[in-house]
Amino acid sequence: MVGATLTTSLREFGFAKDFDKRYKLVRQLGAGSFGTVHLATDLRTGQEVAVKVITKRIVGGYLESYFVRRVRHEVDIYNHVGHSLNVAYMYGAYETKVRVELVMELCTGGELWTRVQRGKYTEAAAAALIREILCTLAQCHAKGIVLRDVKPENFLFLTPAADAPLKMIDFGLATYCKPGETLTDRAGSPLYVAPEVLKQSYGQLCDVWSAGVIAYQLLAGRFPFEDEDQGLLLSSLDVVGKKRFTNKEVFFAILYSELDFQRPPWDVLSPLARDFVGTLLDRNPATRPTAERALLHPWLRQYDPSYSSLLSTASFDSAGYDSASGGGGGAGNGGGWRPDAAGGAAASGSGRPLSDSLVQRLQRFGTYGRLKQLALRAVAAMLATSESERVSLLGLAFRQLDPEGRGRVPYDAVVRLLTNGDWDLSTTEVTQLLATFDIDSDGCVDYDEWLAALIDWREIQDSPAWEKYVNKVFDMFDVEHSGVLTSDALQRVLCGGLSMSPGGSGPDEEDEAAAAELEECAFDDVVPAALREADSDSDGTISREEFVRFMRTAPGDKLEFYESRRKRRRGGAGNGGGGATDASSSSQL
Numbered sequence: 001m002v003g004a005t006l007t008t009s010l011r012e013f014g015f016a017k018d019f020d021k022r023y024k025l026v027r028q029l030g031a032g033s034f035g036t037v038h039l040a041t042d043l044r045t046g047q048e049v050a051v052k053v054i055t056k057r058i059v060g061g062y063l064e065s066y067f068v069r070r071v072r073h074e075v076d077i078y079n080h081v082g083h084s085l086n087v088a089y090m091y092g093a094y095e096t097k098v099r100v101e102l103v104m105e106l107c108t109g110g111e112l113w114t115r116v117q118r119g120k121y122t123e124a125a126a127a128a129l130i131r132e133i134l135c136t137l138a139q140c141h142a143k144g145i146v147l148r149d150v151k152p153e154n155f156l157f158l159t160p161a162a163d164a165p166l167k168m169i170d171f172g173l174a175t176y177c178k179p180g181e182t183l184t185d186r187a188g189s190p191l192y193v194a195p196e197v198l199k200q201s202y203g204q205l206c207d208v209w210s211a212g213v214i215a216y217q218l219l220a221g222r223f224p225f226e227d228e229d230q231g232l233l234l235s236s237l238d239v240v241g242k243k244r245f246t247n248k249e250v251f252f253a254i255l256y257s258e259l260d261f262q263r264p265p266w267d268v269l270s271p272l273a274r275d276f277v278g279t280l281l282d283r284n285p286a287t288r289p290t291a292e293r294a295l296l297h298p299w300l301r302q303y304d305p306s307y308s309s310l311l312s313t314a315s316f317d318s319a320g321y322d323s324a325s326g327g328g329g330g331a332g333n334g335g336g337w338r339p340d341a342a343g344g345a346a347a348s349g350s351g352r353p354l355s356d357s358l359v360q361r362l363q364r365f366g367t368y369g370r371l372k373q374l375a376l377r378a379v380a381a382m383l384a385t386s387e388s389e390r391v392s393l394l395g396l397a398f399r400q401l402d403p404e405g406r407g408r409v410p411y412d413a414v415v416r417l418l419t420n421g422d423w424d425l426s427t428t429e430v431t432q433l434l435a436t437f438d439i440d441s442d443g444c445v446d447y448d449e450w451l452a453a454l455i456d457w458r459e460i461q462d463s464p465a466w467e468k469y470v471n472k473v474f475d476m477f478d479v480e481h482s483g484v485l486t487s488d489a490l491q492r493v494l495c496g497g498l499s500m501s502p503g504g505s506g507p508d509e510e511d512e513a514a515a516a517e518l519e520e521c522a523f524d525d526v527v528p529a530a531l532r533e534a535d536s537d538s539d540g541t542i543s544r545e546e547f548v549r550f551m552r553t554a555p556g557d558k559l560e561f562y563e564s565r566r567k568r569r570r571g572g573a574g575n576g577g578g579g580a581t582d583a584s585s586s587s588q589l
């Protein structure tokens with residue numbers, strides 16, 4: 001029985017075992033409470049990577065359950081949101097009898113924390129960093145993931161360059177929590193923990209509070225709270241070790257101390273900056289904005305060219321910002337903002353040429369789990385012959401890469417497209433973006449795969465035909481004809497052997513090769529991951545209704561929250577990108 005192979009040994013996760021054949025550790029880069037991180041070299045390519053080495057916690061012959069949960073969550077979350085350019089990419093997870101090795105993208109630009117310590121940021125520079133952090137949060141929250149450890153130490157710059165992208169590196173405390181769900185266990189880092197976490201009743205909004213503490217730090221160069229007894233600012237708490245305050249004192253300050261927006265430099269910072277930070281540091285999570293809403297705050301938007309061109313001044317003035325309403329968090333400019341009103345306008349990636357949002361689309365598709373990717377590919381196959389303008393435009397772009405009309409382009413051609421100079425991407429990032437493009441791993445990108453990754457599904461799913469397509473896919477995946485997707489059916493669908501053509505009749509012959517593939521895939525944790533995402537009533541199967549719900553893109557999962565990395569060319573026409581001046585293939589996309 002295939003499903004039975006899912007249970008790995010009680011001392012093993014089922015990760016690959018050939019780390020020593022693939023990588024060589026060079027030197028230690030850092031250490032955390034959970035493991036040590038090393039610089040390592042890929043023995044085949046010479047590429048440098050970072051490797052987190054975690055010693056297995058084995059109690060009474062078994063892996064300790066908390067340890068298992070933490071490692072599984074970290075790996076699973078990397079497999080999802082790790083395809084976003086805001087997150088250090090994880091190449092793979094390995095294990096020996098005594099340790100786990102997570103191989104990751106190497107970040108050489110140092111921690112956000114060290115740059116925070118170096119000095120205060122201008123508002124524009126702080127806004128750019130906070131925007132990146134909030135985008136990471138919005139992407140995770142849309143996937144039902146709460147990070148619980150948002151702090152400057154967990155963000156590294158990719159390179160030492162001043163404008164290097166920021167990457168989240170640590171998902172050790174992250175867990176699953178959908179909007180409206182409540183967590184009760186205390187988790188986080190003392191200085192950044194939200195008040196409701198201390199009260200042991202919290203949800204996704206706790207991450208927004210922590211982002212607020214970082215925003216305060218970036219702008220003011222210190223922590224927001226004062227210790228009332230000692231009259232000292234908590235900024236004098238030395239995180240390296242010489243603590244002047246106990247955790248109890250810090251927690252008291254987080255729960256009760258007044259936020260300091262009076263002392264310098266707040267007297268010279270803009271009222272909008274105060275309003276923004278005050279709104280994030282609202283002790284009441286019910287009135288604190290979500291990450292998605294916070295991204296629409298006028299303070300962030302004024303520094304973000306993509307927003308200013310997406311939102312007309314008219315919609316910004318009349319709908320997005322109501323200067324008469326009450327401000328959040330008592331920040332004192334008398335202003336507030338109604339992010340809901342502006343959300344719709346900023347939300348859609350439609351109308352922009354593919355070249356502007358190509359990298360964003362690839363990232364968002366990469367963050368979907370394997371079940372959704374396969375299902376979307378099946379819908380894409382049904383849409384492939386569609387005459388709709390959206391699909392034909394994508395077809396046109398595909399034909400630029402496939403002029404002979406073979407219906408598939410070699411993976412290398414897609415790599416060349418992304419490295420032709422139109423986008424700011426490192427080699428690792430190109431790998432990261434394309435990792436899930438070739439869904440069936442045959443070294444080529446088929447037209448169905450191209451469509452599945454690049455269609456803006458949020459638009460398609462509003463069409464009347466959407467449910468019909470999704471129901472058809474459900475029927476294809478229901479290989480046992482039982483009316484629900486069981487673990488065994490999912491195993492067969494997710495691990496190959498299912499024809500993806502719309503007329504496909506289900507699993508291929510279970511020949512030896514297919515059986516071997518299933519065995520191998522069983523270690524990938526893909527079935528539990530699919531159930532976690534789609535089986536909302538946790539009964540171990542996915543019903544048709546659950547599948548239809550699961551296939552809808554979460555409202556907060558917007559293309560704008562992923563980095564476009566599009567280079568602007570001289571003579572370019574702003575957001576439209578229509579003024580690209582070279583004749584490279586992608587400029588026509």
Ligand SMILES: Nc1ncnc2c1ncn2[C@@H]1O[C@H](COP(=O)(O)OP(=O)(O)OP(=O)(O)O)[C@@H](O)[C@H]1O
Binds near residue numbers: 034036156
């Ligand atoms: N991808 C990376 N590239 C370069 N250095 C890294 C990378 N990941 C981690 N590091 C370094 O290793 C240190 C420890 O990493 P990390 O925070 O992930 O470990 P941890 O044991 O999970 O920590 P924590 O105590 O926060 O749970 C970081 O502070 C950083 O300096």
